[in-house]
Amino acid sequence: MxxxxxxxxxxxxxxxxxxxxxxxxxxxxxxxxxxxxxxxxxxxxxxxxxxxxxxxxxxxxxxxxxxxxxxxxxxxxxxxxxxxxxxxxxxxxxxxxxxxxxxxxxxxxxxxxxxxxxxxxxxxxxxxxxxxxxxxxxxxxxxxxxxxxxxxxxxxxxxxxxxxxxxFGNEGVTSSIPIKTSGEIALESIIETDYLNSSDHNSDNESNESNEFYIIVKGDTLWDISERFNIKLSKLISMNVSVVNNPDLIYPCTRLILK
The missing domain is CATH 2.40.160.20 (Porin)
Structure with missing residues (x-):
């Protein structure tokens, strides 16, 4: 069988x-x-x-x-x-x-x-x-x-x-390249404030606002910066046309006007 x-x-x-x-x-x-x-x-x-x-x-x-x-x-x-x-x-x-x-x-x-x-x-x-x-x-x-x-x-x-x-996450533009923004530097430490227009002798309230600047660090992009500070990309470029000749090429230590 x-x-x-x-x-x-x-x-x-x-x-x-x-x-x-x-x-x-x-x-x-x-x-x-x-x-x-x-x-x-x-x-x-x-x-x-x-x-x-x-x-x-x-x-x-x-x-x-x-x-x-x-x-x-x-x-x-x-x-x-x-x-x-x-x-x-x-x-x-x-x-x-x-x-x-x-x-x-x-x-x-x-x-x-x-x-x-x-x-x-x-x-x-x-x-x-x-x-x-x-x-x-x-x-x-x-x-x-x-x-x-x-x-x-x-x-x-x-x-x-x-x-x-x-x-996932909210740092930078998604791509195959991991975008690094401020690295180990605290965000507050790379924002500068200009008080040239806010001195006590200036009585004009309209010009009594301080200008904030951002120092570019390695890995930053204009898109990422505009998103983080809630600024339209076109406005950010127009405010910094004197230091940003090509929006696709930005360099560390460049100071950007934020407002």
């Missing part, structure tokens, strides 16, 4: 694999949970790709995938990313990846970035490289456009994705 051995169903096997994958991702993400929130971006995106048939030929139609990830800033330009992807082209419908990212700050509104890393698909490591552009929509929200190159048996060599990243 033959012994019948019950085999787990494919769906149950996929569930077990997904649970193990999520547990492993949690171990990788745990160091970030103790980092300062100002150094972490949370990302969500959707992408398009051409699948490959059983014969390995790239198909003409598009399919989509979904991505959730986090990005942790290492320096002003470098960061690391951990991503989770959902796609029905992979047996488990879920795979993860990581990358080392480099970001170049073009202006207060835009960044360009490049990523080099790999993904784990069906127990195989697949190298990847990507580049893209990030536009700062709001104080903590960035719109990302990215093109990824990698060679797999399931996907075409190029994938295109769009998405958003959100940065």
């Amino acid at each position: 033959k012994e019948i051995i019950a085999m787990p169903s494919p769906s149950f096997s996929n569930l077990i694999y997904n649970i193990r994958l999520l547990m492993f991702s949690g171990l990788l993400l745990s160091p970030m949970l103790y980092a300062q929130s100002d150094d972490i971006n949370y990302k969500v995106s959707a992408g398009l790709y051409n699948p490959k048939g059983d014969d390995g030929i790239q198909q003409e139609y598009f399919k989509s995938y979904f991505n959730l990830g986090v990005q942790y800033g290492l320096t002003d330009s470098f960061s690391i990313s951990l991503d989770t992807y959902i796609s029905d082209e992979v047996d488990s419908h879920l795979y993860f990846g990581g990358s080392l990212d480099y970001t170049y700050k073009v202006s207060d509104d835009y960044d360009v970035f490049a990523r080099l890393g790999g993904d784990v698909m069906n127990d195989n490591f697949v190298p990847k490289a990507s580049f893209g552009i990030a536009a700062h929509l709001f104080r903590n929200i960035t719109f990302n456009i990215e093109s990824t190159m990698r060679s797999t048996e399931e996907f075409s060599e190029y994938q295109f994705s769009i998405g958003l990243s959100y940065k």
Whole structure:
């Protein structure tokens, strides 16, 4: 008499694999949970790709995938990313990846970035490289456009994705670059007050207001300064046109007029 051995169903096997994958991702993400929130971006995106048939030929139609990830800033330009992807082209419908990212700050509104890393698909490591552009929509929200190159048996060599990243906290503009504002210097210590127009012999009440100045420190941007002091960016630029020739290039120790 033959012994019948019950085999787990494919769906149950996929569930077990997904649970193990999520547990492993949690171990990788745990160091970030103790980092300062100002150094972490949370990302969500959707992408398009051409699948490959059983014969390995790239198909003409598009399919989509979904991505959730986090990005942790290492320096002003470098960061690391951990991503989770959902796609029905992979047996488990879920795979993860990581990358080392480099970001170049073009202006207060835009960044360009490049990523080099790999993904784990069906127990195989697949190298990847990507580049893209990030536009700062709001104080903590960035719109990302990215093109990824990698060679797999399931996907075409190029994938295109769009998405958003959100940065918790309220320091600076969200991007792959961790923006440092006043560092260890107390905010009050880098604001100066000019009392030249408020001396006792000046009886004109309209000119009896003091002018406040802000000393730029490393990592500041005009956008960040205008947000912190509740001043319109255009007004801040117009008041300091004599010392700010290019709004995208400001230098430490420059004194800005605040009012």
